[in-house]
Amino acid sequence: MASHGARGRSGGRPTLEEVAARAGVGRGTVSRVINGSPRVSDATRAAVEAAVAELGYVPNTAARALAANRTDAIALVVPEPETRFFAEPYFSDMLRGVGAALSDTEMQLLLIFAGSDRERQRLAQYLAAHRVDGVLLVSVHADDPLPDMLSQLEIPAVISGPRSAAETLTSVDSDNYGGARQAVEHLVGRGRRTIAHITGRLDVYGAQRRIDGYRDALRDAGHEADDLLIEPGDFSEEGGRRAMAALLERRPDLDAVFAASDVTAAGARQALREAGRRIPDDVALVGYDDSAIARHMDPPLTSVRQPIQEMGRAMIDLLLAEVADRRPPASRGLERRQMVLATELVGRASS
Amino acid sequence: MASHGARGRSGGRPTLEEVAARAGVGRGTVSRVINGSPRVSDATRAAVEAAVAELGYVPNTAARALAANRTDAIALVVPEPETRFFAEPYFSDMLRGVGAALSDTEMQLLLIFAGSDRERQRLAQYLAAHRVDGVLLVSVHADDPLPDMLSQLEIPAVISGPRSAAETLTSVDSDNYGGARQAVEHLVGRGRRTIAHITGRLDVYGAQRRIDGYRDALRDAGHEADDLLIEPGDFSEEGGRRAMAALLERRPDLDAVFAASDVTAAGARQALREAGRRIPDDVALVGYDDSAIARHMDPPLTSVRQPIQEMGRAMIDLLLAEVADRRPPASRGLERRQMVLATELVGRASS
DNA sequence: AGGTACCGTGGGAGCGCTCCCACAGGTGAT
DNA sequence: ATCACCTGTGGGAGCGCTCCCACGGTACCT
Numbered sequence A, B: 001m002a003s004h005g006a007r008g009r010s011g012g013r014p015t016l017e018e019v020a021a022r023a024g025v026g027r028g029t030v031s032r033v034i035n036g037s038p039r040v041s042d043a044t045r046a047a048v049e050a051a052v053a054e055l056g057y058v059p060n061t062a063a064r065a066l067a068a069n070r071t072d073a074i075a076l077v078v079p080e081p082e083t084r085f086f087a088e089p090y091f092s093d094m095l096r097g098v099g100a101a102l103s104d105t106e107m108q109l110l111l112i113f114a115g116s117d118r119e120r121q122r123l124a125q126y127l128a129a130h131r132v133d134g135v136l137l138v139s140v141h142a143d144d145p146l147p148d149m150l151s152q153l154e155i156p157a158v159i160s161g162p163r164s165a166a167e168t169l170t171s172v173d174s175d176n177y178g179g180a181r182q183a184v185e186h187l188v189g190r191g192r193r194t195i196a197h198i199t200g201r202l203d204v205y206g207a208q209r210r211i212d213g214y215r216d217a218l219r220d221a222g223h224e225a226d227d228l229l230i231e232p233g234d235f236s237e238e239g240g241r242r243a244m245a246a247l248l249e250r251r252p253d254l255d256a257v258f259a260a261s262d263v264t265a266a267g268a269r270q271a272l273r274e275a276g277r278r279i280p281d282d283v284a285l286v287g288y289d290d291s292a293i294a295r296h297m298d299p300p301l302t303s304v305r306q307p308i309q310e311m312g313r314a315m316i317d318l319l320l321a322e323v324a325d326r327r328p329p330a331s332r333g334l335e336r337r338q339m340v341l342a343t344e345l346v347g348r349a350s351s
Numbered sequence C: 001a002g003g004t005a006c007c008g009t010g011g012g013a014g015c016g017c018t019c020c021c022a023c024a025g026g027t028g029a030t
Numbered sequence D: 001a002t003c004a005c006c007t008g009t010g011g012g013a014g015c016g017c018t019c020c021c022a023c024g025g026t027a028c029c030t
Helices: A016-023 A027-034 A042-055 A061-068 A082-087 A089-102 A117-128 A146-152 A176-189 A205-220 A237-250 A262-274 A292-296 A308-325 B016-023 B027-034 B042-055 B061-068 B082-087 B089-102 B117-128 B146-152 B176-189 B205-220 B237-250 B262-274 B292-296 B308-325
Strands: A073-078 A108-113 A134-138 A157-160 A170-174 A195-198 A256-259 A284-289 A302-305 A338-341 A344-346 B073-078 B108-113 B134-138 B157-160 B170-174 B195-198 B256-259 B284-289 B302-305 B338-341 B344-346
Touching (some): A016 A027, A027 A042, A082 A089, A082 B089, A089 A308, A089 B082, A108 B108, A117 A146, A146 A157, A170 A176, A176 A195, A176 A205, A176 A256, A176 A344, A195 A205, A195 A237, A195 A262, A237 A262, A256 A262, A262 A284, A262 A292, A284 A292, A308 A338, B016 B027, B016 B042, B027 B042, B073 B089, B082 B089, B089 B134, B089 B308, B108 B117, B134 B308, B146 B157, B157 B308, B170 B176, B170 B308, B176 B195, B176 B205, B176 B256, B176 B302, B176 B344, B195 B205, B195 B237, B237 B256, B237 B262, B262 B284, B262 B292, B284 B292, B308 B338
Parallel strands (some): A073 A134, A170 A338, A195 A256, A284 A302, B073 B134, B134 B157, B157 B170, B195 B256, B284 B302
Antiparallel strands (some): A302 A344
16 A cells, blocks of 8 residues: 555554544544534544544644645734834734734744845745735835735735725724824823924824824814924834934923833933933823833833734734635625724823 | 536646646656756756746645645744743844744744743644644753653754753753853952852753852852852842842842843842942942843943854754754664853943 | 666655535425 | 435545656666
């Protein structure tokens, strides 16, 4: 029978066929039991399960993937350099949420960085080979071609932080606009008059929405909006430091700052210190994300909490639904799903 | 021909067979070209490559895995909770080194956390299914059953930081003993007399070796070793803070501290500050790892550099060799490979 | 001329699954 | 008794590759 000869049969892992023989049933029946089909009698199921246990049978993933044309894996694609991934708690929180949501599943999670051109090249190859059933995309910039590539390949994908209001992919996001409003309203409520804003990367839609929220909240509070109070940052600590320094130079009379992320706020704090401003006595500071940084800052940072882990969960739910749905290859786009989760202001000593 | 009917042929991705037809050659020949076999004439190779390009052929991983009985994937297993992974630069540096070494390869890297029992359960299942060709194991504790499980399953594995001097798995490590000596000799050279040591987790072999190096260097310098100067830590910041506080209480006369990691040193620094000790005027501080933390600390931290990224590279090299070797299932253990890389002291303002 | 050696090549068999068709046996309506 | 229709089951065919054997051709010996 054996033709490949030296490929080490005998000692190898048991196959479906062997389990079937052991249980005295057919191959198909074992497959049904393994995959939890309801169309199996209780007695047969028990017999098969016993055989599986005795033989220590574990399904061969490659064979399953080949036959069923699915991989049981999804990728979390981070279009940023690894350093950024480790520096910003946003990503690790997201990873945790996603991981938790997936732990009830057979799905495997792959973490893929696509910061450099080289890495993107690899990723394109990877996706073309359909090595994952679906993709989670976090932190995408406005002009990123990745989402379109995914659409073209017809790979289910969910994006966290849509690229624009007209995002075509299924997306999950927190209410950036509302969160920014909460921050500003909080500062106004504390009697602050001159409230500056250090933005995030301007090519990120969420950062734009935060600017909108900041502007509208100021206007509604009857404060005159002054673009000299807005300074672009890039979500990094160094960017926050630089922006804060610029703002202090331009508007030394400011008495509050709303930073687009906690990391940015950390940089701003540093610049404020160097300029001799006390927090919150001279300048109140509010961040965004409510990450570990906010809790450990000195003084502890008031911050807008986005439910990042919940967002991760939601992304998984939506993605798995799309993967399971996978029937109508054309009926997409009709009911685009955009999910927005509420934010919450967490007050601390910095404001 | 088609029997599965609705499984969407036609529009699908091209197969080897189709490429072969297009190039006017046999299936085997295309396979040889794809896999870079030298036994193909230049003309044939060119024809096949053209066909591959025209059709946009991408090999089906699942089919390959099934036929060749390999997965082209390896796992980086972190037997720690995710939080630890993100908090300690050691892991991210290692990941970077491993990733870089792998980027020249077709191999895919999977990052797997096995901190909780639940996760370990999953991992066991995962390994039993042979879903990776090899495993990289970082930060393993003395009594961890994981390495033995790997041996039993005959899965090639490389461990960073052997469990003991008698480690049976192939291992890569830095010279913990020598590194500790360097740190102590440096402090002695600076005229410090009473040098304390905050250890790492005592169930980690490398931490033990650092204690040995510390002890021997002190002895060789003619300083009396005093176990009251040794306080156990756990590589964490909080552990460092606690240990430092205990040491200050016990030996208020100490004038130098060698901490088993930079993160630990950061904790120690905090405790020293709180106790009103100046660094380095009152107490000199030396860390271990030379991570980003060391450079950014105030004052910048003298630290023992382990070439972590190089270690990652080395681990990959050794692992890939084992995976490729895969012939003698019994001849293991004869020439156990233990690789040790040199450390280097990086002097900064803290000492 | 015949023999031996070694290319480069084609294609059969098989990897371990899933999918689906066929079929036996039971049930209830006609 | 006949038909229709369920449910549970067995097993063929096929997923797209790799491995290997066999074969024709050329090159170099005797």
